[in-house]
Amino acid sequence: MSGADTSEQSVRVDREAAIAIVTVDRQDALNALDVATLTRLRDELVTLAADDAVRVVVLTGAGDRAFIAGADIKYMSGLGVDDATAWGSLGHDAGRLLETMPKPTIAAVNGFALGGGCELALACDIRYASSRAKLGQPEVNLGIIPGWGGTQRLARVCGIGVAKELIFTGRTVDAEEAVRIGLVNAVHDPVLDRARETAQLLATKSPVALRVMKRLANRALGGDHADNLVAEGESFGELFASEDAREGLAAFVEKREPKFVGR
Numbered sequence: 001m002s003g004a005d006t007s008e009q010s011v012r013v014d015r016e017a018a019i020a021i022v023t024v025d026r027q028d029a030l031n032a033l034d035v036a037t038l039t040r041l042r043d044e045l046v047t048l049a050a051d052d053a054v055r056v057v058v059l060t061g062a063g064d065r066a067f068i069a070g071a072d073i074k075y076m077s078g079l080g081v082d083d084a085t086a087w088g089s090l091g092h093d094a095g096r097l098l099e100t101m102p103k104p105t106i107a108a109v110n111g112f113a114l115g116g117g118c119e120l121a122l123a124c125d126i127r128y129a130s131s132r133a134k135l136g137q138p139e140v141n142l143g144i145i146p147g148w149g150g151t152q153r154l155a156r157v158c159g160i161g162v163a164k165e166l167i168f169t170g171r172t173v174d175a176e177e178a179v180r181i182g183l184v185n186a187v188h189d190p191v192l193d194r195a196r197e198t199a200q201l202l203a204t205k206s207p208v209a210l211r212v213m214k215r216l217a218n219r220a221l222g223g224d225h226a227d228n229l230v231a232e233g234e235s236f237g238e239l240f241a242s243e244d245a246r247e248g249l250a251a252f253v254e255k256r257e258p259k260f261v262g263r
């Protein structure tokens with residue numbers, strides 16, 4: 001995989017106290033992801049995942065037209081099997097980071113979230129959309145399939161029937177339908193304000209509790225239910241060794257606001 005490295009401008013990270021806002025900015029291509037931009041996005045997510053000062057990550061697109069209009073189709077039109085496999089893998093890496101990093105991730109879908117754009121939004125823990133957003137998996141119209149997690153995560157978020165209809169037909173949905181089918185949590189203008197509001201709220205919660213809840217919730221739709229409950233039980237007990245659990249419980253008893261330190 002190759003491409004001119006314009007990634008420095010095409011992915012921005014703005015820190016707002018404990019919140020990191022990651023903005024994909026390739027507006028002349030409706031924020032479609034080319035190799036340099038997706039590589040940069042993946043690298044920024046690696047950094048943010050490891051940075052304890054960052055408690056919540058918000059992903060959005062620059063401008064008012066697009067979140068991410070997908071993988072760059074011009075780039076993909078020249079790929080052979082090996083490069084296409086590597087390209088799929090790079091998108092999977094970015095999606096897995098959003099899905100598994102030990103802190104909440106929020107997609108602020110401010111316009112087109114198509115193909116790989118919808119897939120990265122699906123990898124986030126929470127999704128909000130602007131009223132002009134359009135989401136979908138139109139890959140079938142290109143003779144390809146969703147390759148950054150869409151065949152799996154759309155079913156987990158919206159149910160298998162809705163997912164099969166959307167990925168088989170390539171139909172896009174507007175914000176109102178997206179909220180009805182559970183694809184996004186809420187519709188709000190400006191969408192970044194809603195994402196910020198939730199991020200600020202989550203930044204006041206215990207990072208330890210959030211980390212453990214996210215890990216457990218990620219198991220909810222897979223694996224063995226009984227095993228997952230055992231894991232929950234173990235984690236619940238272990239949490240009582242944390243400063244945050246002691247602080248949260250003591251603060252209630254002492255009728256004051258808790259101050260969580262993330263240990």
Ligand code: HXC
Pocket residue numbers: 028029030032069070071072073074087088091112114115116117138139142145146147148
């Ligand atoms: C490359 C893209 C692009 C994309 C838009 N552009 N989407 N370039 N890859 N995914 C570019 C257009 O070529 C055009 O640039 C500019 O952005 C503006 O787009 P227009 O088409 O002129 O705008 P509009 O008529 O408003 O239509 C908007 C749109 C349409 C409906 C979003 O652009 C569209 O259908 N885009 C493709 C969306 C898509 O199929 N995404 C899924 C890709 S597959 P120029 O310079 O040409 O004027 C995918 C697979 C992921 O994501 C998994 C990989 C493993």
